[in-house]
Amino acid sequence: MTDRALLPTGLEDVLPIDAQYEASVADHLMSTFASLGYDRVKPPMIEFEDNLLQGSGEAISAQTFRVMDPASQRMLGIRPDMTVQVERIACTRLVNAPRPLRLSYTGQVLRVKGSQLRPERQFGQAGVELIGSDAHSSDCEVILLAVEALTNAGAKNLSVDLGLPSLVPAICESLDIDDETKSQLRTALDRKDAASVKALGGKAADLFSILLDSAGPAKQAIETLKSLKLDGKAQSLCQSLISVYELAISQSPELNITIDAVENRGYEYHTGVTYTFYAKGARGELGRGGRYVAGSGEAAVGFTLFIDSLMRALPKAQAPEKLFVPFGTDAQESAKLRQQGNITVNGLQDESDVSAEAKRLGCSHIFLNGKIEPLVG
Amino acid sequence: MTDRALLPTGLEDVLPIDAQYEASVADHLMSTFASLGYDRVKPPMIEFEDNLLQGSGEAISAQTFRVMDPASQRMLGIRPDMTVQVERIACTRLVNAPRPLRLSYTGQVLRVKGSQLRPERQFGQAGVELIGSDAHSSDCEVILLAVEALTNAGAKNLSVDLGLPSLVPAICESLDIDDETKSQLRTALDRKDAASVKALGGKAADLFSILLDSAGPAKQAIETLKSLKLDGKAQSLCQSLISVYELAISQSPELNITIDAVENRGYEYHTGVTYTFYAKGARGELGRGGRYVAGSGEAAVGFTLFIDSLMRALPKAQAPEKLFVPFGTDAQESAKLRQQGNITVNGLQDESDVSAEAKRLGCSHIFLNGKIEPLVG
Numbered sequence: 001m002t003d004r005a006l007l008p009t010g011l012e013d014v015l016p017i018d019a020q021y022e023a024s025v026a027d028h029l030m031s032t033f034a035s036l037g038y039d040r041v042k043p044p045m046i047e048f049e050d051n052l053l054q055g056s057g058e059a060i061s062a063q064t065f066r067v068m069d070p071a072s073q074r075m076l077g078i079r080p081d082m083t084v085q086v087e088r089i090a091c092t093r094l095v096n097a098p099r100p101l102r103l104s105y106t107g108q109v110l111r112v113k114g115s116q117l118r119p120e121r122q123f124g125q126a127g128v129e130l131i132g133s134d135a136h137s138s139d140c141e142v143i144l145l146a147v148e149a150l151t152n153a154g155a156k157n158l159s160v161d162l163g164l165p166s167l168v169p170a171i172c173e174s175l176d177i178d179d180e181t182k183s184q185l186r187t188a189l190d191r192k193d194a195a196s197v198k199a200l201g202g203k204a205a206d207l208f209s210i211l212l213d214s215a216g217p218a219k220q221a222i223e224t225l226k227s228l229k230l231d232g233k234a235q236s237l238c239q240s241l242i243s244v245y246e247l248a249i250s251q252s253p254e255l256n257i258t259i260d261a262v263e264n265r266g267y268e269y270h271t272g273v274t275y276t277f278y279a280k281g282a283r284g285e286l287g288r289g290g291r292y293v294a295g296s297g298e299a300a301v302g303f304t305l306f307i308d309s310l311m312r313a314l315p316k317a318q319a320p321e322k323l324f325v326p327f328g329t330d331a332q333e334s335a336k337l338r339q340q341g342n343i344t345v346n347g348l349q350d351e352s353d354v355s356a357e358a359k360r361l362g363c364s365h366i367f368l369n370g371k372i373e374p375l376v377g
Numbered sequence: 378m379t380d381r382a383l384l385p386t387g388l389e390d391v392l393p394i395d396a397q398y399e400a401s402v403a404d405h406l407m408s409t410f411a412s413l414g415y416d417r418v419k420p421p422m423i424e425f426e427d428n429l430l431q432g433s434g435e436a437i438s439a440q441t442f443r444v445m446d447p448a449s450q451r452m453l454g455i456r457p458d459m460t461v462q463v464e465r466i467a468c469t470r471l472v473n474a475p476r477p478l479r480l481s482y483t484g485q486v487l488r489v490k491g492s493q494l495r496p497e498r499q500f501g502q503a504g505v506e507l508i509g510s511d512a513h514s515s516d517c518e519v520i521l522l523a524v525e526a527l528t529n530a531g532a533k534n535l536s537v538d539l540g541l542p543s544l545v546p547a548i549c550e551s552l553d554i555d556d557e558t559k560s561q562l563r564t565a566l567d568r569k570d571a572a573s574v575k576a577l578g579g580k581a582a583d584l585f586s587i588l589l590d591s592a593g594p595a596k597q598a599i600e601t602l603k604s605l606k607l608d609g610k611a612q613s614l615c616q617s618l619i620s621v622y623e624l625a626i627s628q629s630p631e632l633n634i635t636i637d638a639v640e641n642r643g644y645e646y647h648t649g650v651t652y653t654f655y656a657k658g659a660r661g662e663l664g665r666g667g668r669y670v671a672g673s674g675e676a677a678v679g680f681t682l683f684i685d686s687l688m689r690a691l692p693k694a695q696a697p698e699k700l701f702v703p704f705g706t707d708a709q710e711s712a713k714l715r716q717q718g719n720i721t722v723n724g725l726q727d728e729s730d731v732s733a734e735a736k737r738l739g740c741s742h743i744f745l746n747g748k749i750e751p752l753v754g
Binding site: 002004005006007008009010011012013014015016017019020022023027030034035036037039040041042043044045046047048050051054065066067069070071072074076078085088089091092093094098100102103107108110112113121122133135137138141144148251252295320322327331335338342343344345346348349360361362 | 383387393399404407412413418422444447449453462466469470471479480484490499518521704712721723725738
């Protein structure tokens, strides 16, 4: 027999008062999404594995727990991510719903292995997908929505890092750089390895070096991007980043934006501007998203927030005040106290010292002789 | 490749507006639990299988999906039920928390097979456990809490069926009825098979027949139970049922209570009074619970509500009203509309006919010239 207190590594029991806090944070996120017309959907925890591994799901295939389904005699996957599921809903059950389609979701996901930055193998996601618009205003809407949701949930000192992972491939393509070099170049750029970038870049070495150097605060990076001589797809990608930035900053002038036009890690699936959300001082990213092409061929943007990372960026949970209601108190009276907003804790039997009992149970107040009295000491 | 629209049997995508409705129903349940001092906990979706199969978990062992954990090289189970997990938390991590300990939970569970009454293989549970009190007032508290929570969530015409599954075994024991006959008798009683009960009951045939006949509205059943000549454990069990009933009805005189003292199905784990919750006209039970002995040896009561069953007992979801905010509207103005409680849907590009666009997107109102106007037709 396993020790009952033992849980597999990366899995945990969330206890009072943290579990309540986490739930209320997820509620805040979902309410903000709903306030901008994002309708909630709820895909299942588990589905046919090949449907989970499509599109952006492919990258986390190795992270997916699989079980045999006796009903269908086929393999099911426990979702390691919800974004693929929500995109699937948009492209199947809701294929005839008017576009742009705004969907939101929250739920738990499971992964086979934790990472260094996130040892948890189960965590909550909350996010949105906006399907069917290629306008820069849709990028801008979801970026500012994520920031508004995180702010409403209590996060402070937020910043957004804008990326453009398809820019480097577009430049490589226009310059006929071979695949081997392209892949080495990507790695060098992701590692911010300026020497290798210079060595591998060929005739575009200067351009890549400038892009690498430009990463940082948006105002300066945008100046650099505007000064670049690009053409074709690279030019239009670059212009989309500039437009999204300018729209976002015009609507939210206080927003702290950084730009890294060459970063690629984890954004292989994205086709336009990407967004990564941070809070100053908090470990890892709070969420990420960007522009992609849905399975239906539709232009789409979305983001997902990681509730575990967000909890680490928030102040500690505060225990609520509780009111002890001694045994024998009239049930109607006790119900009235709850209607007034009190949390009541019923005494279940006669106690000689009700105040001591109330304190033992962690109550802050006691209901005595028809009155709410604070417990002292 | 699997058709993307295809989900395994018994699993579903919950779509707008049902997903939001379901989430708000779970919120209502949890808020009611919290208002009586039940602190939320959140166990993981998956844990070592033998910990899931302890106590009441044993009965649904065959319903548990299992996966190999590469990290521990051991079998994990995906939870088919949360009650065992919450009881585990009470007996391990919270073993030193003051008693009585009040815990609440909600979350999704997965089962290998659906049943006839519940074809779903994934559904939500929400419930409470009250650990460390053998007082009848604790049975009464959780029964009335379930009814209050269901009522707050919108359920109507509720009824509670009280049971006493350990009564028949106690009578059998006191009469030295052999195990073979005892088991046949249980089956006959569960099937309400009066002829077999008479044939199998031996010298207790009359007693069992009276118990079987007594099932129904509480007032009459209680009269019958009070008239029985029992002794030892059977007498004390019967008295506990009577006391719990009398306490509950004194606190909630309008509550519709029925009693079935011989029903056993699904309550093998319970040691005292059991409770099953119904809504008139809704298929199946909304929830169930009862008194048991926790792994720590402590007296405990609890119940779990089935959110899928509850949803079937509630009126249909209502779509919220949405306000279309044409492209180019000032972001601050749009934020103000949301602060006033509106759901805003941003136009993402210039439209020649904004009213038509607003209607196409399912909005009920439009923000024009600084005013909220209803959309007609």
